[in-house]
Amino acid sequence: xxxxxxxxxxxxxxxxxxxxxAPGRTSRLSDRGLAVAFISPAxxxxxxxxxxxxxxxxxxxxxxxxxxxxxxxxxxxFGNYTAxxxxxxxxxxxxxxxxxxxxxxxLQTLLGFTIAYLISRRTRGRGLLTTLFLVPMMLSPVVVxxxxxxxxxxxxxVINSMLGSLGLGQVEWLTRQRTxxxxxIVVDTWQWTPFIMLxxxxxxxxxxxxxxxxxxxxxxxxxxxxxxxxxxxVWPLLLIAVLFRAIEAFRLFDLVYILTSGGPGVxxxxxxxxxxxxxFLGFNTGTASAYGILMxxxxxxxxxxxxxxxxxxxxx
Amino acid sequence: xxxxxxxxxxxxxxxxxxxxxxxxxxxxxxxxxxALLTVLAVVMLFPVLWMIETSxxxxxxxxxxxxxxxxFEVTLDHYRDVFIASGGGRSALSVxxxxxxxxxxxxxxxxxxxxxxxxxxxSRFTLRAKKxxxxxxxxxxxxxxxxxxxxxxLMYRYVGxxxxxxxxxLIYTAFNVPFTIWMMKGFVDEVPAxxxxxxxxxxxxxxxAFRKFTLPLLVPGxxxxxxxxxxxxxxxxxxxxxxxxxxxxxxxxxxxxxxIGGTTVDWGLVAASSVVFALPVLIFAYxxxxxxxxxxxxxxxxx
Numbered sequence: 001x002x003x004x005x006x007x008x009x010x011x012x013x014x015x016x017x018x019x020x021x022a023p024g025r026t027s028r029l030s031d032r033g034l035a036v037a038f039i040s041p042a043x044x045x046x047x048x049x050x051x052x053x054x055x056x057x058x059x060x061x062x063x064x065x066x067x068x069x070x071x072x073x074x075x076x077x078f079g080n081y082t083a084x085x086x087x088x089x090x091x092x093x094x095x096x097x098x099x100x101x102x103x104x105x106x107l108q109t110l111l112g113f114t115i116a117y118l119i120s121r122r123t124r125g126r127g128l129l130t131t132l133f134l135v136p137m138m139l140s141p142v143v144v145x146x147x148x149x150x151x152x153x154x155x156x157x158v159i160n161s162m163l164g165s166l167g168l169g170q171v172e173w174l175t176r177q178r179t180x181x182x183x184x185i186v187v188d189t190w191q192w193t194p195f196i197m198l199x200x201x202x203x204x205x206x207x208x209x210x211x212x213x214x215x216x217x218x219x220x221x222x223x224x225x226x227x228x229x230x231x232x233x234v235w236p237l238l239l240i241a242v243l244f245r246a247i248e249a250f251r252l253f254d255l256v257y258i259l260t261s262g263g264p265g266v267x268x269x270x271x272x273x274x275x276x277x278x279x280f281l282g283f284n285t286g287t288a289s290a291y292g293i294l295m296x297x298x299x300x301x302x303x304x305x306x307x308x309x310x311x312x313x314x315x316x
Numbered sequence: 317x318x319x320x321x322x323x324x325x326x327x328x329x330x331x332x333x334x335x336x337x338x339x340x341x342x343x344x345x346x347x348x349x350x351a352l353l354t355v356l357a358v359v360m361l362f363p364v365l366w367m368i369e370t371s372x373x374x375x376x377x378x379x380x381x382x383x384x385x386x387x388f389e390v391t392l393d394h395y396r397d398v399f400i401a402s403g404g405g406r407s408a409l410s411v412x413x414x415x416x417x418x419x420x421x422x423x424x425x426x427x428x429x430x431x432x433x434x435x436x437x438x439s440r441f442t443l444r445a446k447k448x449x450x451x452x453x454x455x456x457x458x459x460x461x462x463x464x465x466x467x468x469x470l471m472y473r474y475v476g477x478x479x480x481x482x483x484x485x486l487i488y489t490a491f492n493v494p495f496t497i498w499m500m501k502g503f504v505d506e507v508p509a510x511x512x513x514x515x516x517x518x519x520x521x522x523x524x525a526f527r528k529f530t531l532p533l534l535v536p537g538x539x540x541x542x543x544x545x546x547x548x549x550x551x552x553x554x555x556x557x558x559x560x561x562x563x564x565x566x567x568x569x570x571x572x573x574x575x576i577g578g579t580t581v582d583w584g585l586v587a588a589s590s591v592v593f594a595l596p597v598l599i600f601a602y603x604x605x606x607x608x609x610x611x612x613x614x615x616x617x618x619x
């Protein structure tokens with residue numbers, strides 16, 4: 001699209017001249033047909049597997065349907081929604097989720113950006129360092145959750161063992177109300193710090209070198225350079241990464257399921273986990289659907305924000 | 317190389333203007349930074365190393381208090397247990413690994429077949445509300461799986477897809493298609509449309525131009541995209557645990573998670589199966605390391 005100049009570069013098209021003449025008028029029409037034929041299978045699949053289920057959930061959210069009872073759903077209209085929005089239980093889960101999202105994403109951003117900044121200042125071994133740091137991110141949440149559960153075990157976990165040899169007391173990481181949520185944040189931070197690091201590093205390496213050269217000619221201090229050159233140029237990309245992580249953390253389920261199953265008590269029950277309990281342990285399908293729809297609304301708002309920043313970034 | 321300012325990291329002589337005092341402080345700072353990086357790298361990698369170590373430890377060393385870091389007895393028993401059942405024959409875990417290969421493989425192929433042409437069409441043609449369509453496609457990928465799984469569960473129960481490999485394949489394809497379209501659109505955008513225009517001037521149809529000229533140039537991009545789709549399906553847990561239950565359909569993530577269900581947990585086996593499960597992912601991720609930024613942001617951010 002950008003440069004319509006080199007039309008006649010000798011592409012491999014030269015070997016077979018036995019081709020039909022270009023159809024001038026119909027090509028426009030067949031382009032349209034081709035686009036429809038190429039796009040509609042993918043869109044149909046998405047409609048069937050993503051949109052239709054959500055519409056069904058929307059319908060169920062207005063009923064008292066239960067997946068285990070056989071009887072037909074009765075309409076309760078906004079009953080489920082008011083029940084959820086006024087429930088103290090749900091407010092508690094929302095608070096837990098907020099603490100978790102803010103805590104985990106905040107820590108990841110701080111650590112990830114620090115690591116990226118440190119790596120970007122090295123001249124040698126950057127590839128190797130980056131690769132090593134990225135390992136946790138590629139692991140399945142199942143593996144991460146299981147393994148940290150073993151490491152954080154109060155009796156034979158390696159973390160307590162190390163604390164013990166340092167002369168510090170033992171901590172019941174996953175079985176105390178206060179520490180369980182912290183453990184969850186720590187594990188998520190361990191897994192996703194590399195994500196922020198990777199994107200921050202992409203931003204940092206894209207900062208043009210001449211800006212720093214100009215700044216050092218002006219004898220600008222290091223902090224000044226960081227504040228006026230590095231940060232403003234990396235910030236838009238970092239914001240994308242942070243929003244992306246926030247969406248992911250908000251909808252997180254598997255790590256909670258494996259690591260703590262919401263416990264002890266309900267101290268690590270996030271909204272996702274609560275939806276699961278309402279739907280699959282309480283079988284209040286109607287309520288769970290309303291709950292889910294409300295979560296989807298939050299995700300849609302976050303996603304819109306994300307996409308808006310994304311298109312702003314692309315236009316620059 | 318871009319950001320590193322005049323830090324004296326290399327042992328080569330640095331003669332220019334920085335006075336000696338400032339140079340030595342710069343060197344001290346560089347050493348501090350290296351030390352900090354090393355500490356962070358150790359913290360990040362320790363759990364992985366500990367997992368590998370646990371997978372080759374004798375059982376009594378696995379549960380040793382205080383933990384044994386170096387002097388433990390090496391055994392490969394746990395790895396044998398991953399693949400071979402205690403009474404001989406294939407273990408339930410090895411069956412689940414095979415299921416994972418099938419489900420992840422087939423869904424990746426399907427997502428590629430559906431996604432690549434769509435990506436090409438989105439890249440080449442002017443369509444109504446194209447941006448909105450693309451944003452809609454990506455946003456389906458952001459839906460919370462726990463929420464989507466409730467109606468999907470009912471839907472599958474209705475059509476008899478509960479506890480079938482086909483059901484998992486379909487849902488995995490559906491969540492890989494948005495990624496494939498976004499990721500591939502970036503690759504297609506990099507191939508000049510003029511190649512196709514030139515081919516069409518030579519008399520090829522648009523479709524032929526795509527097949528003969530653009531598609532071959534897209535092969536590396538398709539490979540990278542497929543590898544990411546494969547990793548996503550391979551690692552997926554939420555749909556797998558809610559939509560399948562029997563041992564001969566279950567994929568590896570729920571099977572591995574099922575190992576901690578009982579009263580006693582064989583952590584050596586958990587570690588060994590985790591290593592077996594994670595190793596292919598790490599190898600594949602290393603192969604596509606150049607595209608990691610695009611891959612992990614679902615094709616949204618490109619360098």
